[in-house]
Amino acid sequence: MNNLQQKAQQLLESGNYGLIVGYEKGTSGKARPVFIRKAEHASKLIFDESCDQNIAVYLYRQEIKHDKKKVIVANHHTLKSIVELAAENQVFDGDFMVLAFAENGDIIELNTFKEIEKHVATLYHGLTEAEAAMMKKIEDMSLEDRWAFWENEFSKCIKCYACRASCPMCYCPTCTVEINQPQWISVPSHTLGNLEWHVMRAMHLAGRCVTCGQCGKACPLELPIQLLTYKVALDSKQFFDSVAGTSICADNALAIYKPEDHENFIR
Amino acid sequence: MARIGVFICHCGENISATVDCEKVAKVASEFPGVTVSVDYKYMCSDPGQNMVKEAILEHNLTGVVVSACSPRMHEPTFRNACAEAGLNPFLCEMANIREHCSWVHEKSDATTDKAIDIVRTLVEKVKRNEALAPIYVPITKTAVVIGGGVAGIQASLDIADAGHKVVLVEREPSIGGHMSQLSETFPTLDCSQCILTPRMVDVARHPNITLYTYAEIESVDGSIGNFNVKIRLKSKSLDEKLCTGCGACIQKCPVKKIPSEFEQGLGKRTAIYVPFPQAVPNKPVIDRVNCTYYIKGKCKVCEIVCPTKAIRFDQEDSFVEVQAGALLLATGFDVLKTNFFPEYGYGKYEDVIDGLAFERLASASGPTKGEIRRPSDGEIPKKIVFIACAGSRDPAKGIEYCSKICCMYTAKHAMLYKHKVHEGTPYIFYMDIRATGKMYEEFVRRAIEEDEVKYIRGRVSQVYEKNGKLIVRGVDTLLMGQAVEIEADMVVLATAGIASPGSEELAQKLHVSYDKHKFFSEAHPKLKPVETNTAGIFLAGACQSTKDIPETVAAASAAASKVAGLFSNDLLKRDPLIAVVKKCAPPLYSSCTGCFMCIPVCPYQAIDKEEIKDRSGNIIKTISHINPGLCQGCGTCVAFCKSKSIDILGYNHDQVCAEVEALLNEW
């Protein structure tokens, strides 16, 4: 048993904790989320590079939301999302414990939002090289080419909303697309409705996207939709010096006005 | 089943000159849901309004669209007309085909088509309008007046005399403001303090006025009718109840060389002090920056000599919270100082002073007992050069505006100098003479003709010292730009009036808009000169722009009358066009996710949290709640809410979407 499994076993045996949300090996060796309730199942837990899913999305699931004896094994995406969710009052201090990992692989217990916030400050917040390269490729396109690129991508979208379901920040019980009085966004999937949906999703994540890329990973059609929210995240950083997932205070770039902001219309 | 009446106004020729109103009426009559559609020359006229009323009664209309001018003009007119005919006024909408259409386009079919589009849009909206009831907010009949200069004093007295409570907040240890520093006032040359101090005493004695000096506004929330003002009472290191104002402490204070702010640095004061003898309240404060006890930890002479043991070294700042129905800003102005004028040697040469300092020199209660003496050596100056527009009307230095009072006070200064130093020669460099008040021009003429003040039209390029004299170099533009050089004993700069320090912070606390010079902005430069864009907050005096005393007093009384007008009702009637968080049936209760990101967005602090509880009191969820008394219906939260959980009554999503669809769809 490795450290994590031992730790999990101890926590469950102690009786202070009843549920560990973490990762296990899934089909074909892929990592997937797992919910461990019994100490003898602790050996299912893994944590390695393959565990790149953002599992903060489970923290506010109705089934476990009010379970205060839960632990979440968090990769850095998950940690950032927890901070952002805390800022937006979707998770509450003390409702769960976080197991994070130091660079040397040591387990770090984080019990409060303050501790998580402090730990997150030590993490890397930019895009990966590969992601940055994709971003650049699209930014370098001419306006026409970029439009054609996205038009082609969106034409494949089947509106399964896996992007929405997998995003920890998409927690609205009734999404804008599902509000039909009035119907702002067309329900049947065709290119126009798809474009509106994805643009709106990106705008709703402005200043809130922690650039985990989970939406893109979740897409069964492999649309690079994470680039849309990345773009908005990069703009938030550039124009408002706001990086989502770094502060537990609600200071969303679009919600507050600072005298040094470029535009002064909100004054 | 909608039964909409559409009323197209020609507005004389204003609309009908470019829009075919008859056609608009005809096309509109075919819109689904439109029962009656007519056009008329002047809808706002009595016969026009009667057409609307009669149509409501005759056709049992469920909505009215008046297609005319901007709703800013006649919306109340037509809403009232509808109400008189028994239709809820909020079922009446204005389609603006004048400012939005006829005035901005040429006569053409396209213009008429646009008018038709506008009307259709509003028809679709009004179909979805709901009857709304106005909101009534109780009014707290207390006004907080910020600033105790002549404006604040006048306004406080007027409001208090009208029978309402006033809380007057002054930053300095005494009320009085700049007027208390002045010697004589133009154009009558009566003594400033002599006319002001009785009013100061009135303030102190008035049963309706609570005076807080040495106090600042900490925070303000709430809105018209119900502000909550938190005031910081800076520690005076004194128990005011015990202090009799005997002055023993001041006499014995060992720190005596502090430049007096009141005397513009020309006189000195002690560390425990009252700013001036007639101060109200006439009780000292300890200036902790200069007090030996606070610096070194010992002294306490004042405590020892105080007969009533009123000194409190450990006193801390305290806070009071005041509920107020209205706020009145009277924070006044300041004058430009320091190295704004390096070429004039201000700050470099002791004998280059500003106008306020000259007032103190000329004042009988001033440091020289009213004798005009040079600050440097106490000599009586033989020649004084007054430089008007020192900073004002100088775009290069960032102040384009005219400070308005300098022409007059400079003339007064020269005159006062001449009256006191008969052999002296006053020179005035000026750009233009602006003497537009009652008896003002006569006053200036008197300075020129009777007191022989030498006016030189031109600008001063440099002031420098040479052999104990101040050499003032300028040009006389009336002498074809001939260079002029005057050897002066003293130079007085009529420095520009600027916003009082701290104005910007205060404006932000109060959500009052201000201009680029940090003067507070009025709601309308002509029609609402003493209102701000924030309802319930009024302006008086020089905090808005520099003003002379009569103008300031007039503005103060005007603002006071606005407050008294507001307070003449027990309830404030407001349009119910406010935001609401949408609720729905359980188990969702509301689509609001409780992210509370709308809270910082709200410019009026109208949003707080609401807990939804089950029957046994357990919290099911916490959602946003909008205080109807505070919400101004600006819609910022609506735009920001991702889950579309907030609607503005009268402008809800359904209505706005219907308008957009009506515009986009081809019919």
Added chain:
Amino acid sequence: MERKLLTKDSYRSLITKLIGQNYQVVAPVKKDTMIDFLKISSFDEITEDYIVTVSSAKTVAFPRNEKLFDYEKQNKKLTQQDYDFDSIPQSVLIGVRPCDAFGFHSLSSIFCWDSIDKIYTTRLERTTIIGLSCNKADDYCFCTSAKGSPGSTAGSDILLTKMTDGNYIVEIVTEKGAKLVADFSDLFTADGGADKESLLAKVAANFSVDDVLAKINSKFEDEAFWTEQAMRCIGCGACAYVCPTCACFDIQDESHGGKGHRVRCWDSCGLSLFTLHTSGHNPRENQGQRWRQRLMHKFSYMPDRLNTIGCVGCGRCSRACPVDMNIAEHCMSIIEN
């Protein structure tokens, strides 16, 4: 069953001729990163390098959006333009895996349940399905557990099996298939008698779907079981949209001004609003209930009411699932528990 042989060159000719004769030919095409069924205009667009396509072949008969009819409003008058059945093209669907082909059986049972959905049936009638046996499989495949096999002919009109030399064994399954072969008889040659079985991928049968059918009804009330099974599920609709047998749909109106059409579009029982009443009441209010609906529908309701299993073992839903909800594993949990 009649067997023939189709050389790779003849295959190319066949497809080229079909396209030339104005058939709508739909085949697996590699577009960007994905392989999916698309209408082709040349044989070269076809790829065979896939285990299964991302989306299922059902789109041919049950497209994402189907305009049911058009309408036009003028003041109080409303006129309707019925569905133009003549507009449905004759199609040939190429490269359909046996699992996918079998999926049409399940779909048909739904669309023909009492009220016959003529739009669906016409589309299917006008489509000739040329299946392609699987020569490879992955960990998600479980057709052999769901009464299928990598070489099953059920559902195809013609089934091709690729031989090592690149030529194809042709099995003519239906009359429609026979007609197509007859129309292009010069391209088909006599069967060489190659062993089809040896060419097929091996898919281990880890469970029997009959056991699932037998057990699942007794599990309905076990709420804790379903909650735990669905814990990982994040409630997107990906599984249903890629599934060859999922037929749930929504009916929506699309309009511009007075003109518009009513549309039948895909929907998914995994989405939380699927069964939400206007009153706010939701009969399936948590993900456990919704996941139960998905499995019960496939392994209980369809077998009981329509005499067909609603799962063909293609494993698409598991591949598409962002959180690896592997349906075969869940089936096994039902059996085990």
Added chain:
Amino acid sequence: METQNIYLPYLMQIDKVSEDAPFVKTFRLKFINPEDEANFSFQTGQFGEYSVAGVGESTFCIASSPTRKGYIECTFRKAGRVTTALSDLEEGNTIGFRGPYGNVFPIDEWKGKNLLFIAGGIALPPMRSVIWNCLDLRENFKDITILYGAKSVADLVYKHELREWDERPDVKLVTTVDPGGETHDWTGEVGFVPTILDKMAPKAENTIAIVCGPPIMIKYTFPILEKCGFADEMVYTTLENRMKCGFGKCGRCNVGKTYVCKDGPVFSLKQLKQMPDEY
């Protein structure tokens, strides 16, 4: 119109609109195409899909009796997108109607029995069809009792028909409003439907009870009927699940393996008890 398109609605003209309660309206609909009318028939208990072009379809029961020929009626409360659009319509407008769908109240089996109708709020409309159906065949049944309750007096629908029933000697009508919902001139009962039912203590013998109302009302009504001795097969209700198609394809309305659109919407309490708790 000859069509094989099961999604194509009949075009119906709104012949009459009545406002029955706040936000509740009744449309009388007539077929625009006489052939449609000739081919159309329905039985009490069935429902249909009503549509506004450009907005969509909504499901509700046919509120009129099949004995009244030449039109159908529907009653709806303005709640969702479609019902909001419907309530914006007026006489002369055209709407779409698909149906009839679903099973029927077995009124033939009820011959010679007493009938007890229990309805709450906006659930009277589905019951109104069967009430009028039975009243139009009055000789087939013995005592007919109607218990109808709503939140307040204003919320009672079909007010003039209630008056008509009240005045009929062959119908016993009991109306009630929730406590606090009464007006000063209210002469009916005050109390929740189950409470009033309990007070009425109806005889179960040879009596069929038909219950329709909000879930909470139904939940408390069944035990009282049981207490009074009603056997499960003597009690009927009609379920309202969300539907899109109406004919067993769209996948929404099933309660376990029971499809409300095909097997229902009318169920006996006996059938209901065999269904899982998923409605």
